[in-house]
Structures are given as structure tokens and as C-alpha cells.
Amino acid sequence: MAQTAGRGDSIKHAFIGPAFLVVLVVTLFPLIYALVISFQAIRLVPPLPPRFVGFGNYAEILSSARFWGSMWTTSVIVFISVAFQYVIGFALALALHHNVAGASLYRVTFLLPMFLAPVCVALIARMVFHPYLGPVNDAMGMLGAGNIPFLTEPNLAIAVLITIEIWQWTPFVALLMLAGLQSLPGEVFEAAKVDNIPAWRRFRDITFPMLLPLSVAVVFIRLIEGFKVIDTVFVLTGGGPGTATETLTLFAYNEGFKKFNLGMTSALSFTFLIVVIVFGTLYLAAAQRVTRRYA
Amino acid sequence: MKKLLLTAALVPFAGAAWAQCAPDYSGVTLTVSTQNGPFIASAMAMAAESFEEKTCATVNVVEFPFGELYPKFLTSMSQQTGDFDVIGFVPAWLPDFASYLSTMPAALREGGDWEDIHPVYRERLMVWNGEVKSATMDGDMHMLNYRADLMDDADNQAAFEAEYGYPLAAPLTWDQYYDIAEFFHDPDNGVFGTAEAYRRGGQQFWYFFSHAASYTNNPNNPGSMFFDPETMDAQLNNPGWLRALEDYKKGLDFNPPGALNNGSGDVRPLYAGGTVAMNLDWADSGVLGATEGSIAGNVRTAMLPGSTEIWNHKTGEWDTFDEPVASPFLAFGGWQLAVPADSRNQEAAWAYVAELTSPEMSGRAIVTANTGVNPYRFSHYENIDNWLSVFTREEAESYLGAQRASLDAPNVALDLRLPGFFSYTEILEIELSKALAGEVEPQAALDTIAEEWDKLTDEFGRETQLAAYRASVGLPAN
Numbered sequence: 001m002a003q004t005a006g007r008g009d010s011i012k013h014a015f016i017g018p019a020f021l022v023v024l025v026v027t028l029f030p031l032i033y034a035l036v037i038s039f040q041a042i043r044l045v046p047p048l049p050p051r052f053v054g055f056g057n058y059a060e061i062l063s064s065a066r067f068w069g070s071m072w073t074t075s076v077i078v079f080i081s082v083a084f085q086y087v088i089g090f091a092l093a094l095a096l097h098h099n100v101a102g103a104s105l106y107r108v109t110f111l112l113p114m115f116l117a118p119v120c121v122a123l124i125a126r127m128v129f130h131p132y133l134g135p136v137n138d139a140m141g142m143l144g145a146g147n148i149p150f151l152t153e154p155n156l157a158i159a160v161l162i163t164i165e166i167w168q169w170t171p172f173v174a175l176l177m178l179a180g181l182q183s184l185p186g187e188v189f190e191a192a193k194v195d196n197i198p199a200w201r202r203f204r205d206i207t208f209p210m211l212l213p214l215s216v217a218v219v220f221i222r223l224i225e226g227f228k229v230i231d232t233v234f235v236l237t238g239g240g241p242g243t244a245t246e247t248l249t250l251f252a253y254n255e256g257f258k259k260f261n262l263g264m265t266s267a268l269s270f271t272f273l274i275v276v277i278v279f280g281t282l283y284l285a286a287a288q289r290v291t292r293r294y295a
Numbered sequence: 296m297k298k299l300l301l302t303a304a305l306v307p308f309a310g311a312a313w314a315q316c317a318p319d320y321s322g323v324t325l326t327v328s329t330q331n332g333p334f335i336a337s338a339m340a341m342a343a344e345s346f347e348e349k350t351c352a353t354v355n356v357v358e359f360p361f362g363e364l365y366p367k368f369l370t371s372m373s374q375q376t377g378d379f380d381v382i383g384f385v386p387a388w389l390p391d392f393a394s395y396l397s398t399m400p401a402a403l404r405e406g407g408d409w410e411d412i413h414p415v416y417r418e419r420l421m422v423w424n425g426e427v428k429s430a431t432m433d434g435d436m437h438m439l440n441y442r443a444d445l446m447d448d449a450d451n452q453a454a455f456e457a458e459y460g461y462p463l464a465a466p467l468t469w470d471q472y473y474d475i476a477e478f479f480h481d482p483d484n485g486v487f488g489t490a491e492a493y494r495r496g497g498q499q500f501w502y503f504f505s506h507a508a509s510y511t512n513n514p515n516n517p518g519s520m521f522f523d524p525e526t527m528d529a530q531l532n533n534p535g536w537l538r539a540l541e542d543y544k545k546g547l548d549f550n551p552p553g554a555l556n557n558g559s560g561d562v563r564p565l566y567a568g569g570t571v572a573m574n575l576d577w578a579d580s581g582v583l584g585a586t587e588g589s590i591a592g593n594v595r596t597a598m599l600p601g602s603t604e605i606w607n608h609k610t611g612e613w614d615t616f617d618e619p620v621a622s623p624f625l626a627f628g629g630w631q632l633a634v635p636a637d638s639r640n641q642e643a644a645w646a647y648v649a650e651l652t653s654p655e656m657s658g659r660a661i662v663t664a665n666t667g668v669n670p671y672r673f674s675h676y677e678n679i680d681n682w683l684s685v686f687t688r689e690e691a692e693s694y695l696g697a698q699r700a701s702l703d704a705p706n707v708a709l710d711l712r713l714p715g716f717f718s719y720t721e722i723l724e725i726e727l728s729k730a731l732a733g734e735v736e737p738q739a740a741l742d743t744i745a746e747e748w749d750k751l752t753d754e755f756g757r758e759t760q761l762a763a764y765r766a767s768v769g770l771p772a773n
Contacts, residue, residue: 043715044365044366044369044370045365045366045369045391045714045715045716045717045718046390046391046714046715046755046759047369047373047391048755048756066725130553131551131552131553131556132551132552132553132570137552147552147553149552149553149555150553151553151555151556152553152555152556152732154732234496237495237556238494238495238496238497238558239495239496240494240495240496240555240556240725240728240732241495241555241728241729241731241732241734242495242725242726242728242729242732242734242735243725243729244732244734254721257362258717258718258721259715259717259718259721260365260366260717261718
């Protein structure tokens with residue numbers, strides 16, 4: 001019997017083997033390769049022989065003001081935009097859930113921005129906020145505010161980037177929150193209505209706590225996706241003026257595709273990965289605590 | 296017997312088919328590659344079609360996004376994979392590519408077609424360490440575009456002369472350029488003085504170089520514009536560059552609002568649409584203005600302004616000249632073709648290059664929409680009639696005259712060609728952008744750039760960079 005079990009185990013391993021190999025080759029090899037490169041000074045332009053530098057690339061990144069600047073810019077864009085996306089998205093979902101007049105039309109309309117490619121959104125935004133030809137500045141001009149340098153003044157440019165993120169990704173939050181709302185048990189709400197519990201308390205004590213796990217997941221997805229923002233920044237400001245609107249991903253892109261500094265780019269990617277993992281872990285731990293409190 | 300007769304009857308036709316392939320490259324397949332079309336790639340495809348008809352070869356035009364070209368070409372050539380028979384690339388990469396490229400056959404370097412190429416391209420941009428490694432397929436330089444309806448207007452001329460004390464005409468110095476920009480700058484009526492690119496990532500640094508050439512490309516010290524050709528010390532923070540940066544920044548006062556975010560793609564429609572009186576750009580603005588703009592018929596082109604003072608880095612003083620010295624800047628320098636040494640079809644590949652750059656084929660390409668090909672042959676500049684489908688005669692004479700004059704200028708300035716070009720220019724763009732936005736003082740920005748350029752030079756190897764730089768500016772090896 002034991003012999004049969006032993007043979008069964010080896011057959012099991014034989015079957016798992018190919019899948020394990022595929023995972024190893026397809027998923028892990030590129031990561032390991034990139035990790036190895038991150039410890040080397042390796043450039044394609046001009047082609048220099050690879051040189052092992054240990055943690056040299058990481059040390060250079062951590063001592064670089066440009067890295068911390070891009071980290072700050074990315075964080076500001078992500079945290080502010082996701083906060084707004086969540087609040088507005090949830091509010092929209094609540095409105096749509098209560099079947100306001102024309103809800104199906106709104107549902108489709110609200111979702112449209114999400115379907116646009118970020119590059120298109122950025123190009124549209126570039127036109128909308130154009131200091132001379134854009135309608136926003138036209139309106140500002142009519143109000144006597146003159147030409148506002150939306151894309152060339154650092155704080156305004158970041159505000160524009162946040163606005164675009166909110167505009168494009170709020171529908172995603174609304175869609176998921178609406179799905180969550182529609183899956184909530186109706187009996188609880190009916191009972192609350194019978195007990196004459198006001199709408200605000202129904203939201204605070206029933207809807208919000210019941211949707212909290214979903215909210216945690218939605219915000220988490222948006223935060224992680226938000227950290228990857230590059231297209232809109234690239235098209236709208238190119239990271240300028242100076243490096244004022246440069247995000248982490250744009251910084252890595254410039255190192256990789258303009259300077260072909262592969263060692264540094266790999267190190268940047270891993271630093272970025274570590275930042276996201278640390279942040280993700282902290283966020284999930286905090287979210288778990290909050291969810292437990294409401295449970 | 297029937298078969299014999301049939302064979303005999305077909306012999307003359309076979310001979311005729313053979314005669315159609317001259318030279319006969321039947322069975323040869325060329326892989327030619329460049330950036331995604333239509334620009335440049337469509338010109339290559341046009342030549343491929345004609346080459347296939349003439350030689351019976353097959354030509355595959357393979358396109359890649361611009362960002363992928365450099366690593367793809369370099370990897371393929373350094374690994375000797377023989378992937379490409381002809382590559383279309385930018386002159387800045389020639390230093391990195393030169394050792395992997397075959398030399399142009401002697402037969403292509405003689406005769407009328409060869410002499411027809413302007414010497415600036417033929418003897419300087421196509422040459423690396425004394426060998427012709429590439430063939431120019433597109434001429435490129437920065438020029439000044441202005442509007443004849445404004446500049447030739449009698450009232451404007453009188454008013455300008457009364458205000459500035461000299462006649463209104465295409466500017467010969469940058470001071471005159473700013474006088475004219477100031478004169479026409481009238482935002483209340485929707486007209487602005489000039490347009491230049493200031494956007495980081497919007498080809499901004501070439502515009503800055505165009506200003507800097509006038510103050511730093513000293514004819515007494517050839518090749519000293521970017522680096523000291525003896526030590527390879529960066530020159531970017533000398534007083535010549537500082538004046539150029541201050542000039543370039545001053546231009547913002549006469550640009551439309553938001554110019555800090557304008558790239559070269561924005562500068563063109565601003566001119567073509569009649570929003571600005573002048574602009575600096577490659578040849579594209581003129582063509583756009585004449586064909587799709589609201590200023591058609593009024594497109595005029597001039598050589599870039601110059602200066603009567605040029606910084607001398609050896610004496611540490613300004614050299615002064617009685618007349619303005621024109622230092623037109625060959626920004627970018629135009630696309631080039633080369634045949635990698637690992638190509639298995641080198642003869643056919645060079646024949647394809649000859650076809651593409653022939654006076655006939657290139658003469659068609661320069662006046663065909665969206666090929667991105669600009670003039671580089673004497674015949675391109677001289678055959679005005681060829682341009683009448685694009686310009687009026689006056690426009691064409693001005694457009695071609697300015698380009699020819701730029702190339703003929705004794706102090707013409709070549710673009711930077713150095714291994715790691717984009718590493719150097721990225722640092723430049725960031726600091727330049729900060730200085731333009733007022734985040735740092737111009738001198739501080741230039742000091743940072745010079746310091747970082749020196750660091751990069753040390754990282755890449757000062758001796759190898761020095762050798763490459765000297766070769767790029769046509770100086771003999773140290």
C-alpha cells in the first residue's frame with residue numbers, strides 16, 4: 001500500500017513537473033534575470049561591458065533627488081485621485097442603484113471614459129487645457145481669469161493629472177460598487193425601512209459596512225493601477241517642467257528607453273516593486289483592522 | 296519536335312525578361328528597416344517598389360517604433376545575425392554603429408550623382424573616421440520661417456524702421472529676431488511674435504542648440520561648440536551658452552501663452568495657421584504653411600540668425616566680428632541609410648541605397664506628401680519647377696535658397712554626434728526645462744548640465760568619447 005502511495009507521489013510530481021517548468025520559465029526567469037541585471041552596470045548605449053556593482057544601482061536610486069521627487073509626485077497623484085474616485089464612484093453607484101430617471105443612459109455614459117485609451121484621454125485633455133486654444137482657458141478668460149498655465153506650472157499640472165485620473169477611472173469604481181450594491185440582500189434594507197431608520201443611517205450602518213470588503217478591494221486595485229500611471233503624464237507634460245510631474249514609471253521609462261541604462265532601469269523596477277509590496281501589505285493590514293471593527 | 300520548337304520560340308522572351316532585371320538580383324531578398332511610417336518608411340517603400348521592378352529582387356520594408364530602432368539595430372549588428380540589409384537611422388547613432396557598417400563601395404562615390412550631394416552631407420555627415428559609412432536620404436536643419444504678408448507690408452516696414460532704426464527684413468542676428476518678434480507681438484489681435492519648442496521631450500534641446508550655435512560655434516576653434524576637443528570637458532556652462540539660454544528664454548515673452556508645453560509638433564500649426572509672425576523649425580513648417588495653412592502664398596524662409604560675437608573658450612573672451620557670422624545649425628541632420636557589415640547581400644543592398652538616394656527617386660520623394668524627406672542634393676535646390684506643386688515660385692525660391700545658404704555657410708554647425716547621445720540630451724532637457732520654468736537660474740542649470748555631462752563622459756570613457764567627438768566634428772585623432 002505504502003509502495004503504491006509512493007509511486008502515486010512520483011507520478012503526481014511527474015505531472016506537476018512540466019507545469020512547474022513552464023511557470024519557472026515564463027514567470028520567474030524574466031524576474032530573476034531582471035534581478036541579476038539590477039546588480040550590474042549594463043548599458044546598451046554606448047555599449048559597455050557589464051560590470052557587477054552589487055547594490056550600487058539601488059544606492060544611487062535611493063540617494064537620487066529625482067527618484068524621491070518622482071515618488072512624491074506619483075503618491076500625490078495616486079492618493080488624491082483614488083480618494084476622489086472612491087467617493088464620487090460610490091456616490092454615483094448609489095444614485096444609479098436607486099434607479100433615478102434615465103439610469104440606464106447614465107450607466108452607459110458614465111462608463112465611457114473608462115473605455116478610452118489613456119493616450120487618447122491625455123490628448124483630449126491637452127487640447128481642453130491648452131492655454132491658448134483650450135475651452136477651459138476660454139471660459140476662464142470670459143470670467144476675467146486670463147490664461148492659466150495649466151500644463152506648465154507644476155502644481156496646476158499635477159492638479160490636471162489628478163483630474164484626468166479621476167475622470168477616467170471613477171466609472172471603474174462606480175461599476176464595481178454598483179455590482180456590490182446590487183448583490184446586497186434586500187431583506188435587511190426592507191427591515192430597516194419598516195423600522196423607520198433614516199436613509200443616512202441605513203447607509204452608515206448597513207450599506208457601507210456590508211460593502212467595506214469590496215471597497216477595500218476596489219481601492220486597492222485602483223491604488224496599484226494608479227502607481228503605474230505613465231501615458232497621460234508622457235503625453236500631457238512629458239514629466240516637465242523639469243521633473244516636476246515625472247512619475248516613477250516615467251522615470252524608469254526614460255532610464256530604459258532614452259538612456260538604455262538597463263542596470264539602473266531594472267533596479268528602479270525592483271525598487272518600485274518593493275515600494276508597491278510594502279505599501280500593499282501595510283494597506284491590507286490596516287484595511288483588515290478596519291473591516292474587523294465594522295464586522 | 297513540338298517541344299523543341301516551343302523552346303526555341305520562348306528563347307527571345309526569356310532574353311527580354313532577363314534584360315528587364317538590370318542588374319539581375321532575382322532570388323535576392325533584402326530586408327530594409329527604419330521607423331514606423333509614413334515618414335521615411337514610405338520613401339523606402341517607394342524606392343523598394345522601383346528597385347524590385349528594375350532588378351527583380353524582393354525588398355521587405357520592416358518598420359519598428361522609433362524607440363526600438365537603436366537597440367534592435369545595434370543588437371543585430373553586434374551579434375552578427377544578418378537580420379538587416381539596409382538600416383535607416385539618425386546621424387547621432389553613427390558613432391555607435393560605425394564599426395558594424397560596411398563602407399560605401401567606391402563606384403557609388405564617383406560620378407554626377409555623387410557630386411550632386413551637398414558636401415556638408417557627403418563629406419561630413421556621411422563620413423566616420425575618414426570612411427563613408429552611410430548615405431544621407433533626408434536633409435535636415437533648423438530654419439527661420441516668416442510671413443511675407445506681415446514682413447512685406449509697407450505700413451509695417453515704415454513703422455518698424457521708425458521704431459527700431461533699421462529696415463524690416465529677415466533677421467541677421469538674434470537681437471534683430473527679437474526686435475521683429477516684439478514688433479509683431481500683438482496678443483490682443485491674436486498674433487504673436489514667434490513660436491519655438493520649449494517642451495521637455497518635444498525636441499526642445501535642438502531649438503536651444505540653434506541659438507547656442509551662434510554664440511559658441513567659434514570658427515577660430517573648430518569643433519568646440521559642445522566640448523573642448525582637446526580635453527573633452529563640457530562647454531555647456533560657458534558665457535556663450537549662457538547668452539544662448541537667456542536669449543532662448545527671452546523668446547517666451549513673444550510666444551503664444553503656454554509655450555513651455557509646446558513641442559515642434561505645436562510650433563508648425565501655429566505658423567501655418569497664421570497665429571505667429573515667425574517660427575523656428577525644420578523644413579516641415581514651410582510645407583505645412585504652403586499646403587494646408589492659412590498663410591499659403593506668404594511662406595518665406597531664411598537662414599537662422601547669427602551673431603557678431605562668439606565665445607572663445609581658449610582665450611576666455613568674446614571674439615567680435617564686423618559682420619554677423621551665420622552659424623546655421625543642422626539640427627538632427629536628417630535620416631541616413633547604411634548597409635551593415637553582416638548583410639549577406641551587400642552588393643544588392645548598396646544598389647538599393649543608390650536607387651533610393653538617386654536624383655530621380657529622391658527628387659520624387661521630396662515633393663511627395665508624408666515621406667518626411669527634405670532636400671540634400673544640389674539638384675533638389677536648383678530644380679524650382681519640381682516644387683511648384685507645393686509652393687508658389689517665390690515661396691520655393693525662398694525655401695530652397697535658405698536651405699542652400701545654410702549648407703553653404705562657412706560656419707555651419709553640425710549636430711552633436713556622440714555615443715550615449717540621449718543620455719547627454721536627457722540631462723540637458725531636464726535642467727533646461729527647469730531654467731525655462733524659472734525653477735533655477737540659467738547659470739546654475741548650465742553648471743549642472745556641464746557637471747553631469749563630464750560625469751557621463753567619465754563613465755563612458757573619456758578617451759573613447761574624445762576620439763568619437765573629434766571624429767564627429769571632422770578633427771584628426773589626437
